[in-house]
Amino acid sequence: MYNFSAKNNAFYPDSERSTYESHGVWPDDCIPVPDSIYDEFAAAEPPTGKVRTASADGLPYWDDIPEATKEELIAAADAEKSTYLALANERIAPLVDAVEFDMATIEEIERLKAWKKYRILLIRVDVNTVPNIEWPIQPDA
Incomplete structure (x- = not known):
C-alpha cells in the first residue's frame, strides 16, 4: 500500500x-x-x-503541462547559447594553434574565420527575445 x-x-x-x-x-x-x-x-x-x-x-x-514562463524560456535559451558558444570555442582553439605556429592550411584559416564570425554572431544573440531568436547558422565542422 x-x-x-x-x-x-x-x-x-x-x-x-x-x-x-x-x-x-x-x-x-x-x-x-x-x-x-x-x-x-x-x-x-x-x-x-x-x-x-x-x-x-x-x-x-x-x-x-503548464506553458513555460518568460523567465524559464530565457534561461533555456541562455543555456542553449552557452552550449553553442562552448562548441565554437572547442572548434576555434586548435585552428588558432595551427595559425599561431604557421601550420594552418588555407582551409583551416577559412574555417577559423567562419567559426570566429559565428561566435561573434552568437555573442550578439539577445536571449531576451525568446521565442523569436534567430540563431546564426553554424559553420561546417
Missing part, C-alpha cells in the same frame, strides 16, 4: 512509514491510496502533455 502527499506531490510506501517518521519527514497530509492509483500516477509514464498534480481532495490527477 502507498500513501500520497498532495503537498509534496509524492508517493510514500506504507512499509517505510516508520523510517520516515523516525527521521521526522513523514508528510502530515499523507492519505492511503490503492495500488491502482500508485500504478497509474507513479509507476506508469504520464500521458503526453500531462503532469501529475494534486487535486483539492488530495488525490493525484493528470493536468496539462
Whole structure:
C-alpha cells in the first residue's frame, strides 16, 4: 500500500512509514491510496502533455503541462547559447594553434574565420527575445 502527499506531490510506501517518521519527514497530509492509483500516477509514464498534480481532495490527477514562463524560456535559451558558444570555442582553439605556429592550411584559416564570425554572431544573440531568436547558422565542422 502507498500513501500520497498532495503537498509534496509524492508517493510514500506504507512499509517505510516508520523510517520516515523516525527521521521526522513523514508528510502530515499523507492519505492511503490503492495500488491502482500508485500504478497509474507513479509507476506508469504520464500521458503526453500531462503532469501529475494534486487535486483539492488530495488525490493525484493528470493536468496539462503548464506553458513555460518568460523567465524559464530565457534561461533555456541562455543555456542553449552557452552550449553553442562552448562548441565554437572547442572548434576555434586548435585552428588558432595551427595559425599561431604557421601550420594552418588555407582551409583551416577559412574555417577559423567562419567559426570566429559565428561566435561573434552568437555573442550578439539577445536571449531576451525568446521565442523569436534567430540563431546564426553554424559553420561546417
